[in-house]
Amino acid sequence: MTLSKLFSDFFDSEKAGGLILIACTLFSLTLANSGISESYLHLWHYQIGTHSVEHWVNDGLMTIFFLLIGLELEREVYIGELSNLRNALLPISAAIGGMLIPAGIYLMLNYGTATQSGAGIPMATDIAFALGILSLLGNKVPVSLKIFLTALAVIDDLGAILIIAIFYTKTMVLTNLFIALGIFVLLLFLNRMKVRNLIPYLIGGVVMWYFMLNSGVHATITGVLLAFAIPFGNGDEKSTSYILQHFLHKPVAFLILPIFALANTAIVLNSESLSGLGSNYALGIALGLLLGKPIGIWLFSFVSVRLKISQLPEDLNWKSIFGVSFLGGIGFTMSIFITLLAFSDAEHINSSKIVILISSLIAGVIGLLFLKSTLKNSGASNG
Structure with missing residues (x-):
């Protein structure tokens, strides 16, 4: 089995981006707890128009990240590993288990309380961090394992986006939502009419994002919708989808995700933020990521294969x-996203972010050590 050039580029950019994310997280935590803490925090809370810089990063720049994720998923569905239904059902089953079990564990501890809305926090996998950790094992990693983790994380993140759209939309402006979906249908029509020029799709995507942002539904879902509206053709290097995906790799890995990490890990570590670490919601997040994720991913994968x-x-x-199921417990990006939507109290938000970072670190280390031991004699080649 060999990896396509585009998938190799995607994996290489994501693994490098994951390592940069770790550095940015440590850098941001350091600044947030240094002598310039107040100025650093003010930078991200500075208002531009009606939103803060942090908000523009999360709802604007991250839409581009999900556009790239959508393009990669589209490629895998049409001509990649996921084009075979039985191959696709393995990471789909794993992703479903990796969402349901963590949410169940969280709700067991928080159902009926003011923090039950955080059930979505431990449900997501951070693709950049997970692939960054997996890349540390070099050519020991079988090609299928890279594809499984990538597909799992992509499906997982899309699941998280849907959960955000359905469960974390507090007020919905139906007029704006219908306009956004109407633009999506128009872009699909352009696709069917074989319009290959990228410009109309990008302009339509920006307008769709604006109305989605003002609809109450999380604006990042626009990126995924736009990806499936952009013409795929036969998927070769001249196709519209390929050109855009190839262009986005490095800006996303080396600019957008690092900015997201800086903006969302500016956490002041004090008695107030640390006091919540022993609470039920913090325990629910930790157990969801460290136990729920690996149990759900492995169990649902095993059952789906056994049931053929x-x-x-x-x-x-x-x-x-x-081993990879533990890497699925690296929540970071979407876990922090959902935290910001689930809680309004600063103490809950900061404590949750700290738990997410600690749990993700532990999950990553366990997964890395387990895979290092398991794969040491595999001699797998990337092809």
């Missing part, structure tokens, strides 16, 4: 799936 719903690739075994 999906099939396990020849170069994978259940130990490698179990």
